[in-house]
Amino acid sequence: MTLHSAFEWLEATPVGIMVRESLWGFPILVAIHIMGLTLSVGTLVWFDLRLLGVSMVRSRASQLYRRIMPWMFTGFAMMFITGGLLLAGFATTAYDNVYFRLKMLALVLAAVNAFFYHRFTERRLAEWDDAAAPPMGARLAGLISICVWACVIMAGRMMSYTMF
Amino acid sequence: MAPVLAWLEGTSVALAVRDSLTLNAVLSAVHLVGFTLTTGGALVANLNLLGVLFRERAAIEVTRPTSRGIAVGLSISVLTGALLFAPRASAAAANGTFQLKMLLLASAVIFHASVHQRVARDDVATPFMRRATAGVGLLLWTGLALAGCAFILLE
Numbered sequence: 001m002t003l004h005s006a007f008e009w010l011e012a013t014p015v016g017i018m019v020r021e022s023l024w025g026f027p028i029l030v031a032i033h034i035m036g037l038t039l040s041v042g043t044l045v046w047f048d049l050r051l052l053g054v055s056m057v058r059s060r061a062s063q064l065y066r067r068i069m070p071w072m073f074t075g076f077a078m079m080f081i082t083g084g085l086l087l088a089g090f091a092t093t094a095y096d097n098v099y100f101r102l103k104m105l106a107l108v109l110a111a112v113n114a115f116f117y118h119r120f121t122e123r124r125l126a127e128w129d130d131a132a133a134p135p136m137g138a139r140l141a142g143l144i145s146i147c148v149w150a151c152v153i154m155a156g157r158m159m160s161y162t163m164f
Numbered sequence: 165m166a167p168v169l170a171w172l173e174g175t176s177v178a179l180a181v182r183d184s185l186t187l188n189a190v191l192s193a194v195h196l197v198g199f200t201l202t203t204g205g206a207l208v209a210n211l212n213l214l215g216v217l218f219r220e221r222a223a224i225e226v227t228r229p230t231s232r233g234i235a236v237g238l239s240i241s242v243l244t245g246a247l248l249f250a251p252r253a254s255a256a257a258a259n260g261t262f263q264l265k266m267l268l269l270a271s272a273v274i275f276h277a278s279v280h281q282r283v284a285r286d287d288v289a290t291p292f293m294r295r296a297t298a299g300v301g302l303l304l305w306t307g308l309a310l311a312g313c314a315f316i317l318l319e
Contacts, residue, residue, distance in 0.1 A: 031313040037196070038309065042204020046233075055229040059221065067218055071211070153200060154193035160316075161189035 007091035019089025026089065033082040039075030041149045043068050051117075051142030057132040062125055093163050100163075103155035110148045117141040169253040182251035191244045192316075198240030199312070205233030206276065206305045213284055213298035215291065223284040223294075234276065261318065265311035272304035 001009075010016055018025050049055035050064050087094055094100040121137040128134045134142075172178060181187050209230040211217035218226050249256055256262045283289045283297040 027313075027317045030317060031310065034196075034199075034313055035306070035309050037200045038203040038207055042200050042207055045201060045204055046208055046229075049229075049233075055233070056225075058225060059218075064218075071207075071217070150197050153197050154190075157193035157196050158189050161185065161192070 004092065004095055007095050010088045010091040013088060015085060016088040016091070019085055026086075029082050029086050032078060033086065036075050036078035036082060037153065039071060040079050041075075041153065043072045043075060044149070045146060047072075048142040048145045051134055051138045051145075053131075053133045053139060060129045061134065061138070062129050090163060094159070097159055097163050099155045099158040103152055103159065106148050106151040106155060110145065110152065113141060113144045113148060165257070166254065169257055172250050172253045175250065177247065178250035178253070181247055188248065191248050195241050195244040195248065198237045198242075198244060199309070200237070202234050202237030202241060203305055203309060205230040205237060206272070206301065209234075209276070209280065209284075210298040210301045210305070213280065213294050213301070215294065227281060227284045231276075231281070238273065259315070261311060261315045265308065265315055268304060268308040268311050272301070272308050275301060275304055 011020070019029065020026070046056065047061075047065055047068055050057070050059065050061050056064060117138070121135075121141055124135075128138065173182075181191065208217060209227055212219075212221070212223060212226040212230075279297055280301055283293055286293075
């Protein structure tokens, strides 16, 4: 089964049909998806700014992360669920759309960046947890995260203009 | 009011935006980035005031950075918003959803800059005052987000 045929299958599911044809289904999903931005990226950005040493520098980075984590993960769960549902409605159109592909690529880069941070940079957290100016690795992780998520948001918005 | 809006629609900037779907799209995209920063900051500030986030920190330690975030986010959104508004000024100004969005924007910002800041800095503010302030703030910012969605989705 190719990705394209999987997307065709997705569009033909009852959920996919509902998203495409329902008067309120699509707007409600989009509204939740946009509001989820606040809960996901809107909270994550504060940790990124801490990593950059730009904001909330009096807080321990680890503690800031622990506090934000539940909200952030709830937000991202909302994004992936509503995103998946929206995709189901328009999967084959998305497949051909360059901004959809860019958005997926940016999401992968965000994941890779997060993985690198947690696997390597965070290991030496004790050394810089209290530091107002974290080491280069942490600052880079924060900066890349902000840039990549901005790209995800912008690519997502561009999809609306080029898919319908 | 109407002549000012008509004049605005005739400016070269407005015409440039009107004639380019790509420019509209890019402005809208950047507008959404500003939205995320603004509402994210407002959310963190209000959750803190509510007593559910960063409880161990003094409220003032959270309001200062988040207010800066809100200010930066607003700068981005208001600038891109104005550029998006310019070519369709008359129609937008007459649109009920847009009017509601602007009302909620003004209310949310003024409320945050005045009541929220005062209550956050007040050592003798009761828990009820803090929670009520946070509640109103959350309602206003959520209302703004919904109005924004309604405006783009239902046009």
